[in-house]
Amino acid sequence: MQTDINLSIASHTRTSSLNIKMKIGLALVFLSLLLLFLALFNQIQHPALLIIFFIATIAGSLLYTNGLYANTTAGIKNNGVMFKSISNRGAIAWVLGVALTALYILLYWYPELLGLHDNANTGLIGFFDPVSKLLNGHPASQWFVYGVLYTLTIILLGIKFIYKYRHNAYQVKRTISVMFFQLIIAFLIPEILGGLNMPYNDFKNMWPLNYYFFYDWHIDQLLGSGGFGMFVLVWGILSVVLISPVLTYFYGKRWYCSWVCGCGGLAETAGDSFRHLSSKKISAWRIERVLIYSVLFFAALMTGLVIYQYFTKQSQVLFLDSFKVREWYGFYIGAAFSGVIGVGFYPILGSRVWCRFGCPMAAILGIQQKFFSRFRITTNGSQCISCGNCTTYCEMGIDVRWYAQRGQDIVRSSCVGCGVCSAVCPRGVLKLENGPQKTKKLEGPILYQDGQFKIVE
Ligand code: SF4
Numbered sequence: 001m002q003t004d005i006n007l008s009i010a011s012h013t014r015t016s017s018l019n020i021k022m023k024i025g026l027a028l029v030f031l032s033l034l035l036l037f038l039a040l041f042n043q044i045q046h047p048a049l050l051i052i053f054f055i056a057t058i059a060g061s062l063l064y065t066n067g068l069y070a071n072t073t074a075g076i077k078n079n080g081v082m083f084k085s086i087s088n089r090g091a092i093a094w095v096l097g098v099a100l101t102a103l104y105i106l107l108y109w110y111p112e113l114l115g116l117h118d119n120a121n122t123g124l125i126g127f128f129d130p131v132s133k134l135l136n137g138h139p140a141s142q143w144f145v146y147g148v149l150y151t152l153t154i155i156l157l158g159i160k161f162i163y164k165y166r167h168n169a170y171q172v173k174r175t176i177s178v179m180f181f182q183l184i185i186a187f188l189i190p191e192i193l194g195g196l197n198m199p200y201n202d203f204k205n206m207w208p209l210n211y212y213f214f215y216d217w218h219i220d221q222l223l224g225s226g227g228f229g230m231f232v233l234v235w236g237i238l239s240v241v242l243i244s245p246v247l248t249y250f251y252g253k254r255w256y257c258s259w260v261c262g263c264g265g266l267a268e269t270a271g272d273s274f275r276h277l278s279s280k281k282i283s284a285w286r287i288e289r290v291l292i293y294s295v296l297f298f299a300a301l302m303t304g305l306v307i308y309q310y311f312t313k314q315s316q317v318l319f320l321d322s323f324k325v326r327e328w329y330g331f332y333i334g335a336a337f338s339g340v341i342g343v344g345f346y347p348i349l350g351s352r353v354w355c356r357f358g359c360p361m362a363a364i365l366g367i368q369q370k371f372f373s374r375f376r377i378t379t380n381g382s383q384c385i386s387c388g389n390c391t392t393y394c395e396m397g398i399d400v401r402w403y404a405q406r407g408q409d410i411v412r413s414s415c416v417g418c419g420v421c422s423a424v425c426p427r428g429v430l431k432l433e434n435g436p437q438k439t440k441k442l443e444g445p446i447l448y449q450d451g452q453f454k455i456v457e
């Protein structure tokens with residue numbers, strides 16, 4: 001049995017190489033990408049080739065993962081991340097970023113170029129028609145194709161993530177959770193509901209992330225769908241006013257951002273190779289605060305106008321038009337920010353750009369996490385050796401080491417509770433806890449300046 005022994009912990013040592021399983025795995029993944037490419041240009045449209053696509057993707061990914069981790073001992077292996085083109089903003093990262101960005105632009109604004117047509121789909125979308133007809137009885141849409149690829153990515157890279165973090169029960173459990181919520185709750189149930197002519201609904205996607213929930217057409221659709229529609233309406237409102245606040249009080253925002261949410265699910269699985277790219281600069285933190293609360297304000301304003309218009313039938317309030325504002329929100333936030341920038345820029349800006357700078361749901365949960373929640377990360381400061389692993393791999397750009405060195409609790413509104421800082425710490429300094437609120441230390445970091453100790457607000 002070949003064992004990959006790497007005794008070096010020095011970051012300048014590059015030891016990785018492709019073994020035979022990884023090479024076959026990569027070849028199969030390239031085959032599946034080639035099939036998608038040929039389908040895009042309408043060169044292949046056959047169910048048998050679609051089956052080959054799924055087999056090649058799944059087998060290739062599993063084989064690569066097995067080849068990568070099977071002969072290694074359990075434990076974090078991030079050796080060489082700063083030397084790989086894909087994980088250190090090299091040429092491959094830029095190519096991937098441009099390709100993802102282009103895909104999102106096509107999905108949102110030019111789906112006809114992907115093959116979406118009223119009479120009969122062609123191209124990439126037509127390639128997936130057989131799966132769509134099997135699940136909901138209709139030809140595929142661009143969002144169906146996106147849903148299939150998105151779910152497949154979370155499942156396969158989720159398995160890779162579990163293999164990598166197999167020594168850490170928290171990481172294994174929460175990854176199984178995001179895989180379950182994506183596959184069953186976000187993908188299969190809504191598709192089956194669509195096939196039964198019931199309102200399409202992702203039960204975990206709540207306002208303000210689901211920004212169209214209070215739109216007039218959506219409310220009318222729910223009210224016109226009998227008991228089920230009423231259930232969805234009540235569930236959607238209860239999720240916002242009761243379920244989410246209660247769970248956030250007990251567990252912090254991690255219950256949603258790292259265990260349930262689809263955006264978080266993609267960031268944690270597909271984005272794992274890019275988490276260290278998040279900026280830790282103070283300037284990034286300042287931009288984060290302004291942007292995320294501005295988006296929350298925009299979402300609240302837009303929803304207020306939509307509800308006002310629903311009850312009064314008047315779309316104009318002062319100088320604002322309800323239809324215009326929702327159009328702006330859909331374009332700038334719903335499409336450009338959360339989709340194009342949020343995922344397209346993974347290889348350049350890190351995996352949680354949307355969650356950190358734009359998600360209004362994360363903003364609300366963050367305020368609650370900071371002031372009305374039992375969640376905190378406790379630090380056993382005396383054990384910290386200041387290696388900085390925790391800060392490096394914090395995808396939200398939090399300088400975790402700063403707190404660990406001082407033995408202070410980490411109570412930050414932006415922390416999504418992914419637990420990776422704790423998983424990568426070689427000294428067991430960090431612990432994610434849900435203790436009584438009165439024992440949570442909310443004071444800011446201590447700063448020694450001008451001969452005095454101060455608490456930074
Ligand atoms: S502080 Fe730790 S748990 Fe919180 S987001 Fe950063 S890495 Fe994840």
Ligand code: SF4
Nearest residue numbers: 384385387388390425
């Ligand atoms: S808390 Fe752990 S990972 Fe972070 S600097 Fe200290 S020893 Fe390193």
